[in-house]
Amino acid sequence: MKSVDLSSISEFSENILLIKLNQESPYSNNSSFFLALSAFLREESHWIEVVAAEESIAVKYNDIKISTSKAKDLILSTIKGFNYKEESKTEILLHVPVYYSDEFGLDIEKITKTQSVTYEELINLHSNIKYEVKMIGFNPGFAYLGDLHEKLRIPRLSKPRINLLPGSVGIAENRTGIYPFGGPGGWSIIGRTPMKLFDNNNKNPFVINPGMRVKFDPINKKEFESFNY
Amino acid sequence: MSIEIISSGLQTTIQDLGRKGWRHMGVPESGGADKPSLKLANFLLNKALNSPVLECTLTGPSLKFFRSYSLVITGADMNPKINNKEIKMNKVIDVKPNDILSLDNCSKGCRAYIALSEDILAEDFLGSVSTYLPAKLGGINGLALTEGTLIETKSCESEVFSLTNKDFKLNNPFQNEWKLRVIEGPEYDFVKNASKEKIFSSIFSVSNDSNRMGNRLIGEGIELSNHDQMVSCPMSIGTIQCPKNGSPIILGCDSQTLGGYPRVLQIAAVDLHLIGQLRPNDNIFFEKISIDHAREEFKKQNSLSAF
Incomplete structure (x- = not known):
């Protein structure tokens, strides 16, 4: 593959390498390329962690056992066997029910004002898109979904909140996402899902994974309260 | 019970x-x-x-x-x-x-x-x-x-x-002033040249606003030449991020996996455990070493360890 060679691998720390594309990307969608490549690399047992971001991958290795040049060679030889076809992805569509409301949507009223939209318009603009998983990270199971409708694009909060409720649905810039466990977060919150995005009984406990699309389905308060799974 | x-x-x-x-x-x-x-x-x-x-x-x-x-x-x-x-x-x-x-x-x-x-x-x-x-x-x-x-x-x-x-000799590293060895991070060159010198000649103190996610540092502000918001990048324990306000943050063991601030420095693996012992108001100075030197020091530490 032409787009990754030795010159596109750099050192992040003593035992972490960064992989980038060394030229204009031949793909229309870099993030899904990096997610797919990172999953492919993760199948090899050499690596302690393989983490994809939107435009790079971090690969952590045991530098007591593997030298840096050996690690680079292993990455390049693995990538040789990687065959990425943008079109041929089969995607699972996950429906996530969301109760859009002032009750849980801490910023929904403010957004309707700054973006000059009604509540109904906001809900339609947010729930009419089948979002792609662009990246996973920041905190456990948090999937960056995109792209958000242009009319809803707002900056991150200047001061992040410390303790969001689990299932809070947020937006920032061209991304939307759900906080599976709550906790700290700097995105504007427009609603909450009653769905559990995490199941400790599964080998991979996370419900949203790379390669999926996510569609939000608006529900009312009664449906939110009686939701059961 | x-x-x-x-x-x-x-x-x-x-x-x-x-x-x-x-x-x-x-x-x-x-x-x-x-x-x-x-x-x-x-x-x-x-x-x-x-x-x-x-x-x-x-x-x-x-x-x-x-x-x-x-x-x-x-x-x-x-x-x-x-x-x-x-x-x-x-x-x-x-x-x-x-x-x-x-x-x-x-x-x-x-x-x-x-x-x-x-x-x-x-x-x-x-x-x-x-x-x-x-x-x-x-x-x-x-x-x-x-x-x-x-x-x-x-x-x-x-x-x-x-x-x-019986005779387990412990090298007690606990102090209130710490020398932390660092290597250049991926965005080290975002730091203005004048600031690069200051980072290694000045003392930073650990803010009260520090926890297992990160240690915030107070000191000579680090000036960046590139203020563009980065796309989110992989982070690591010991990554020193520098937000726009110039106050660096050392990412701790509970830190986020991805982040959007420039990764200006990285704590060398040999000193990584020390960040878990930084307390508010402790003083820190950074010593920059090459990545090869950092690897040698880490291997040395590893071979001396009794466990």
Whole structure:
């Protein structure tokens, strides 16, 4: 593959390498390329962690056992066997029910004002898109979904909140996402899902994974309260 | 009932060596913030190094025992006492039912580790019982221990030995002024040249706003030539991020896996455990070393380690 060679691998720390594309990307969608490549690399047992971001991958290795040049060679030889076809992805569509409301949507009223939209318009603009998983990270199971409708694009909060409720649905810039466990977060919150995005009984406990699309389905308060799974 | 928390201390959590291999799903390693001290506690009890221990922060807890145990306390010295009688750090100590262990404040370092001869029972999440407070994972209900919490233990297979009590020399690194060795981070060249010099000649102090996620530093502001918001990039424990305001943040063991601020420096692996012992108002100065030198130092440290 032409787009990754030795010159596109750099050192992040003593035992972490960064992989980038060394030229204009031949793909229309870099993030899904990096997610797919990172999953492919993760199948090899050499690596302690393989983490994809939107435009790079971090690969952590045991530098007591593997030298840096050996690690680079292993990455390049693995990538040789990687065959990425943008079109041929089969995607699972996950429906996530969301109760859009002032009750849980801490910023929904403010957004309707700054973006000059009604509540109904906001809900339609947010729930009419089948979002792609662009990246996973920041905190456990948090999937960056995109792209958000242009009319809803707002900056991150200047001061992040410390303790969001689990299932809070947020937006920032061209991304939307759900906080599976709550906790700290700097995105504007427009609603909450009653769905559990995490199941400790599964080998991979996370419900949203790379390669999926996510569609939000608006529900009312009664449906939110009686939701059961 | 095995152990009762009489007083909680500032932040006492159950930790082991952390979760590996899940950063791609946004799960940080967690585990003890100062892993060598955690390992030493288990090592002195002849336990598996990954056994769960109690991590105490700045002010330690008081515990009441309902069974007999051997225990070891390592890390920052919080003046531990059994029934009000001083005991030594880094030594195997025997306790019996109704004994009370109390830890106080420390003046140097930030975290102490209490390891027990029995195994502490806690909730496993992705192969580790380490407590991760932001998402309430691991530990007991994912929380810091509070007054009245009961900790259950079960006997473990390994035979506790006290041989190591004899002459285990400990290199005590705890101080209030730290030299931290760093290597250049991926965005080191975002730092203006004048600022590059200042970083290595000035002293930073640790802000009160520091925790297991990160240590915020106060000092000479770092000026960046490139203020563009970066696309989110992979982060690591020990990455020194620099937001627009110029105040660097050292990412800790509970830090986020991805982030959008320039990664200007990286704490060398050989000094990585020290960031778990930084306390508010401690002074820090950075020494820049090459990545090859950093690797040599880490290998040297590794080969000298008894465990």
